Amino acid sequence: MKISKNNEISPQKYVEIFYKKMGINSTVKPEHFWRQLTKKFGKIADEFGDCVEAREKGENVNPYILKNSSMEFANAIASQFDSAKIKEIFTWFINQNFDWKEKKIIEIGCDNGILLCLFASIFHESQFIGIDPCEQAILLAKERAKLLDLKNIEFHVSSADKINQEHRNAKFDFILAFTVFHEILGDGFIAKNSTLMNGDDDTFSITDVDKSFNQIIRRDESLVAIKESLTQEGKFISVDRWVDQNQLLKWIRLNEKIGLNFSLTESVILQIKQPDSTVDLLPLSVLSTIEKPPLRACDILSFRSYPTYLQAKALQKISDQVMAELLYESFDKTEFYFHKITYNNGSGTLHTHMGVAQGIGYIYTTTNTNFRELIIIPSALISEKISEVVEARINAESYASVEYKTSINDVFSTLSINIESFDSAPQKINK
Ligand SMILES: C[S@@+](CC[C@H](N)C(=O)[O-])C[C@H]1O[C@@H](n2cnc3c(N)ncnc32)[C@H](O)[C@@H]1O
Structure with missing residues (x-):
């Protein structure tokens, strides 16, 4: 046969x-x-x-x-x-x-x-x-x-x-x-x-x-x-x-x-x-x-x-500190968004990095107390996620000092990402 x-x-x-x-x-x-x-x-x-x-x-x-x-x-x-x-x-x-x-x-x-x-x-x-x-x-x-x-x-x-x-x-x-x-x-x-x-x-x-x-x-x-x-x-x-x-x-x-x-x-x-x-x-x-x-x-x-996974719009969260840092450091990455919150009570500083690494969207969060978390998302969802973080920032501003920057340039269009939802994103502010 x-x-x-x-x-x-x-x-x-x-x-x-x-x-x-x-x-x-x-x-x-x-x-x-x-x-x-x-x-x-x-x-x-x-x-x-x-x-x-x-x-x-x-x-x-x-x-x-x-x-x-x-x-x-x-x-x-x-x-x-x-x-x-x-x-x-x-x-x-x-x-x-x-x-x-x-x-x-x-x-x-x-x-x-x-x-x-x-x-x-x-x-x-x-x-x-x-x-x-x-x-x-x-x-x-x-x-x-x-x-x-x-x-x-x-x-x-x-x-x-x-x-x-x-x-x-x-x-x-x-x-x-x-x-x-x-x-x-x-x-x-x-x-x-x-x-x-x-x-x-x-x-x-x-x-x-x-x-x-x-x-x-x-x-x-x-x-x-x-x-x-x-x-x-x-x-x-x-x-x-x-x-x-x-x-x-x-x-x-x-x-x-x-x-x-x-x-x-x-x-x-x-x-x-x-x-x-x-x-x-x-x-x-x-x-x-x-x-x-x-x-x-x-x-x-x-x-x-x-x-x-991509069709399901799945998020994959890596909470293991070592793995999150290891992966993030090895990324060949383009960062679109950086967001830093210093808590008023001095208890810590939180950094959020968002971008795309070889076609995969990532959200990497660290604190100065060794917390590290990496979330992997389809790159097409990155602008949506940035909007969510921008919204969350508005709440955070009421109790923390916030600093962030964006550098979108033409990266979104290179990735064929609809940037409409990003239009309202603010430019760098220092509070
Ligand atoms: C989950 S079964 C898988 C059987 C088969 N390969 C399959 O895919 O259906 C695991 C098999 O590995 C064998 N095994 C366990 N330790 C082993 C070792 N050190 N060397 C070779 N085989 C081993 C077990 O006896 C068992 O038959």
């Missing part, structure tokens, strides 16, 4: 045929899922549900052994939680038109092998290896490959940090990791108040961030092993649950530190429709050892500010 964007069969259709062969069915409404699962599988479904819940609460339990207790059960879980994601990832790969001839591919955290078997079933001339520390998952993955009569795939019980030891320094053209690294790096990396972003005291500095990255790299060798196992042109492709730009930025910076460079033009944010009709946004990052110009924070923000 041949698949491509415009010939006999679409990647989506191919996945559907594959799912049917595997016994992976359509999703059901979330409110019915667990009841139906218990009805069909009894005790194991309840135990698995409890295990997932305990894990969500932060307990150190492993749901993957139960999840992979039988092929039928694993497929029922995959039908509900993984099938849409797998279809989206597979479709993205097909649309890239990568050269898959005689390539070596390894998937880290392959679980019971659905996605890798999907690849192996279509790219017969390439060699696939799947690894996962869960023995039960690997048993099922092997069974799956046998069912499909695949000769170009093998599965091993192993973990990411051991890839170059176990494969005798073999080099891979693609190293894949899908929703695995948030588990490997663990809570210390993911938690909002992780030590990664907070120094030991109330102060903050960029070197604290470096210190914490070094701790993570020392604690887990997986990314180093990946870097050493890539061919010269090889790509490390990861999809993960980085829920906001802080996490995404940390992930990219961590890779850069190891020598894995992020390719902005190839990376995307996948949109995965969930059974409850919500859409999960999963960043897919393409990394390689090929030298790239250093990525600026605003490049990452434009990556994060995917069109849907």
Whole structure:
């Protein structure tokens, strides 16, 4: 069977045929899922549900052994939680038109092998290896490959940090990791108040961030092993649950530190429709050892500010002091508006900077007591926001001394921004 964007069969259709062969069915409404699962599988479904819940609460339990207790059960879980994601990832790969001839591919955290078997079933001339520390998952993955009569795939019980030891320094053209690294790096990396972003005291500095990255790299060798196992042109492709730009930025910076460079033009944010009709946004990052110009924070923000965000006129607030300052300082920016309030009672000075950095609007607020906040908005909304700040200034004037300046020149017209609402903006005043 041949698949491509415009010939006999679409990647989506191919996945559907594959799912049917595997016994992976359509999703059901979330409110019915667990009841139906218990009805069909009894005790194991309840135990698995409890295990997932305990894990969500932060307990150190492993749901993957139960999840992979039988092929039928694993497929029922995959039908509900993984099938849409797998279809989206597979479709993205097909649309890239990568050269898959005689390539070596390894998937880290392959679980019971659905996605890798999907690849192996279509790219017969390439060699696939799947690894996962869960023995039960690997048993099922092997069974799956046998069912499909695949000769170009093998599965091993192993973990990411051991890839170059176990494969005798073999080099891979693609190293894949899908929703695995948030588990490997663990809570210390993911938690909002992780030590990664907070120094030991109330102060903050960029070197604290470096210190914490070094701790993570020392604690887990997986990314180093990946870097050493890539061919010269090889790509490390990861999809993960980085829920906001802080996490995404940390992930990219961590890779850069190891020598894995992020390719902005190839990376995307996948949109995965969930059974409850919500859409999960999963960043897919393409990394390689090929030298790239250093990525600026605003490049990452434009990556994060995917069109849907802009259409939704979404505001994204970065309240983490370090991240806000780091991003703002790295902006290649045009500032339209600066606004400073000195409180009468002498309790502080507040600065608001507003402008556009590479097509993204920003509002950066600082105080002399270490408060920093960065709000990212579509640039088309910047004039609207400035008007709001001008209005707020009028209130502020009653209790504070206010100083501000504007320099719009022809920047708004360059950006095709309607400047009508800005006409009434006052010129610099000192009170
Ligand atoms: C959320 S599941 C994702 C499974 C699959 N990749 C997918 O996208 O559906 C995470 C997987 O990572 C595996 N895993 C956890 N730690 C790992 C490590 N250090 N090295 C490789 N795999 C790991 C788990 O056993 C589990 O199968």
